[in-house]
Amino acid sequence: MISAETLDKAVAAGLISQTTRDQLEVMERAVALAPEARRADDEGDEENLRLVGGGNDLFVTVGTVLLSAGFFFVLTTLLPGQTFWIAGILAVFTWGLAEIVTRQHRMKLSSSVLALIFMAAILVALALQVEASFGIRKPETIWQLLALRQTASRAGYLFLGGGIIAAAIYFWRFRVPIIAGAIAIAFTLLAFLQTAIILYDSVTTGAIAPPRLEDVPELLRAALYMPLICGLIVFATGVAFDIYDRDRRKIWSDCAFWLHVVSAPMLVHPLFIMATGQNVVFGHIAPDANATIMLTILILGFLYVALAIDRRSLLVPTLAYFGSLGIYYLVNSASDSTGIPPFALILVVVGALIILFGAGWQRIRRIVVKPTLPATVIRRLPPLKA
Known part of the structure; x- marks a missing residue:
């Protein structure tokens, strides 16, 4: 079977097109997937995330971190106080290293680490350039803060827009999925x-x-619509990538993974507050019947969506959030009557859910999704394993 790395090298060398590469990969998998291998593939219900390329990838990742850290300290010694130039040179160094690690050897984890180092260096350089260009200083009074309107808008557009452009160029060159989350x-x-x-x-x-x-509490509550809308857009983009790459053979499904990781907190926090009446900044919530019902509906809703799109990356932040906040208040009364610490009950509930869905994810997904969605929708979702 031709490896994915060989196909990637053939595309990079101009021997075949990207379309031909994808067709060859699908054909090769179809020929190689005998009935025994198909059964093994069905029993293995991994999310097919290409985040780590093996032991050698881990080994190279350690070397990447050590080399980048050592180069950074060398720069700080040779260029004391020149943070802008240090960040710029580090970004160029990271790009050059990615030409070997990412473009030539397609190492997954080390490529992600290099992408994060590159983005951090670029953002530091942009922040310093913005500060020098606009003379932004920390405001001491409310009037100074209000006077920053024009400066802050231009500086923000330059900083964030420059970061988006740099991330897009890096993604175009190296195709590292984690960049999708950064964008x-x-x-x-x-x-x-x-x-x-x-x-x-x-x-x-x-x-x-x-x-x-x-009016400040109500204003803060209204402000929750902004992350909710952004979360829905990011989530919809991730679902679109999943639909486009429903068999999860291409890079777009890996990009969708990071988009779901980014969108989950932006969806969970506003919906939790709106549904239960909790204070905006982790305040008190009365665990009455309405809050209990709404919280249960939210948890079930996120579970169903995660099962439908076959993304545990959406479910993990949800369980973590509800486990640390929502379930705490719901089991608090039980702990008062039994003497069991709420934290222990939280661990039991969340741990049981994780083990249940981790051990039987595909079976639960098939039982829940198949009878509840029309066949036209199921055909566009990731395949249900028999």
């Missing part, structure tokens, strides 16, 4: 910045009355 986060921050500017302009022009102190 999604940058676009989300850009949307927050634009929303804040629109609200500021509306207040200063008199279109919106300035909020009073007692």
Whole structure:
């Protein structure tokens, strides 16, 4: 069987096109997948994430971290106080290293680490350039903060826009999936910045009355719509990638994984607060009947969506969030009557759910999804394993 690395090298050398490469991979898998191998593949219900390429990848990742850290400390010694140049040189160094690790050898984990180092260096350089260009300093009074409107908007667009462009170029060159998550986060921050500017302009022009102190909790609650909308957009993009690559043979399914990881917190937190009436910043929630019902519906809803799209990456942040916040208040009354610490009950509930869905994920997915969705929708989702 031709390895994926060999096919990637053939595309890079111009011997075959990307379309031909994908067709060869699908054909090779179809020929090689005998009935015994097919049964083994069905029993193995992994999410097929190409995050680690094996023991050698782990070995090279350690070397990548050590080499990058050593090069950074060399730069800080040779260029003391020149943070901008240090960040720029480190970004160039990381790019050159990625030409070997990522382009030539397609190592998964070390490529992700290099991508994160590159983005961190670029963002530091952009932040320093923005600070030098616009003379931004920490405001000491509210009036100084309000006076930063024009400067902050231009600086924000330069910083976030530059980060998005750098990430897009890096992704175009190296096809590292984790960059998709970085781009999604940058676009989300850009949307927050634009929303804040629109609200500021509306207040200063008199279109919106300035909020009073007692209006702040309601204002914060209304602000939850922004991350919710951004989370839905990122989630929809991830689902679109999953539909496009439903067999999860290409890079787009790996990009979808990171998009689901980014979207999950932005969906869970606003929906949890809106449904249960919790204070915006992890305040008190009364575990009454309505909160219990709404919280149960939310958990079941996220479980169903995760099963439908076959993404445990959406479910893990959900269970972590509900386990640390929602379930705590729901089992608090039980702990008061039994004397069992709430933290212990949280561990039992969340741990049981993780083991249950981890051990029987494909079986549960088949039982729940197949009878509840029309066949036309199921044909567009990741295949249900028999």
